Amino acid sequence: MLFKLLIVFLLPSDCPGLPFYNGFYYGNVMNDRSYRNGNGEGFFNGVKLVVETPEDPLFTHRGANVTLPCRYHYEPALTSSRPVRIKWWKLGENGAPEQDVLVAIGLRHRSFGEFRGRVHLLQEKERDVSLVIHDLRLQDYGRYRCEVIDGLEDESGVVELELRGVVFPYQPPRGRYRLHFHEAQQACEQQDAVVASFEQLFRAWEEGLDWCNAGWLLDGSVQYPITRPRQPCGGRGLAPGIRSYGERRQRRDRYDVFCFSSVKGRVYYLEHPEKMTLAEAEEACQKDGAHIAKVGQLFAAWKFYGLDRCDAGWLADGSVRYPVTRPRPNCGSLDPGVRSFGFPDKESRKYGVYCYLQS
Numbered sequence: 001m002l003f004k005l006l007i008v009f010l011l012p013s014d015c016p017g018l019p020f021y022n023g024f025y026y027g028n029v030m031n032d033r034s035y036r037n038g039n040g041e042g043f044f045n046g047v048k049l050v051v052e053t054p055e056d057p058l059f060t061h062r063g064a065n066v067t068l069p070c071r072y073h074y075e076p077a078l079t080s081s082r083p084v085r086i087k088w089w090k091l092g093e094n095g096a097p098e099q100d101v102l103v104a105i106g107l108r109h110r111s112f113g114e115f116r117g118r119v120h121l122l123q124e125k126e127r128d129v130s131l132v133i134h135d136l137r138l139q140d141y142g143r144y145r146c147e148v149i150d151g152l153e154d155e156s157g158v159v160e161l162e163l164r165g166v167v168f169p170y171q172p173p174r175g176r177y178r179l180h181f182h183e184a185q186q187a188c189e190q191q192d193a194v195v196a197s198f199e200q201l202f203r204a205w206e207e208g209l210d211w212c213n214a215g216w217l218l219d220g221s222v223q224y225p226i227t228r229p230r231q232p233c234g235g236r237g238l239a240p241g242i243r244s245y246g247e248r249r250q251r252r253d254r255y256d257v258f259c260f261s262s263v264k265g266r267v268y269y270l271e272h273p274e275k276m277t278l279a280e281a282e283e284a285c286q287k288d289g290a291h292i293a294k295v296g297q298l299f300a301a302w303k304f305y306g307l308d309r310c311d312a313g314w315l316a317d318g319s320v321r322y323p324v325t326r327p328r329p330n331c332g333s334l335d336p337g338v339r340s341f342g343f344p345d346k347e348s349r350k351y352g353v354y355c356y357l358q359s
Ligand SMILES: *[C@@H]1O[C@H](CO)[C@@H](O)[C@H](O)[C@H]1NC(C)=O
Pocket: 063, 064, 065, 134, 135
């Protein structure tokens, strides 16, 4: 589902000028994308081992169970089966280290780290060594290598897994440009999200994200997406695009952050007779058997469930927002988006609350 939407926020300082930018424009990134998952082939004794994985990325969402297809065969075909060892690992990208996922010999397998207990081989048919991952997490997107080891031969293929999600810029209550890189990671986690990758920000920009404050990305670079060039955001002369400050010093420089979240569970505006303080709002959600929603959860509900509500409500971080998919008079700007009132006085009784129910 592609949204051609502009995300517009009502913040006190509407699009403050940026101190500098390098005008980098990533217009051709999508064309340059290469998937290194050519099918692997290897020879032994005149027999070729061939590993097959899909060329196209798989798209799925958080919480899903997904199967990463991988099969192998021999050419010419062998009548007897041969013992092989299978290894799945996740490629290190975007500053993340390579991770072992699973190793299998026959029916025995072992999984590692974050994947322990969440993965197994499908093994529905002979020579099908597809990997099943349960209860996908936000960090699970990326490229996975399926390696088949037959004696001295080993061949592999790559499967790319992408999560459907939403990218949103985040500023903490203390204001603009306050986060070192590791604080940015914590800030996203507290919103039930992770720091967005460049690819995720790029996709969000294609879908219309326009934001005039620079934020950290997963690879340690600092960038911002512009769909409508204008004077305070790098000038009118530049083409729309993602503007980059390049890599910044992670412990010294402070920016906002772009977070990535994906849908899991349900967000709703609590029908409640009175407006509440932040503490009362938290309590009201708990009484309703839920929790006060986090920013990432509200964005995901807006994007994936079309949550549309013209009532401003508290969120867990103390911000007040409301999601609009069908813009209309007296409901903020004319673009769809999650509107923000920033971080009002926690004691003020002017707002309702958005609650989150885990599925
Ligand atoms: C994933 O698989 C588990 C175990 O088979 C099952 O209990 C769960 O409902 C599945 N989840 C989804 C989203 O299909």
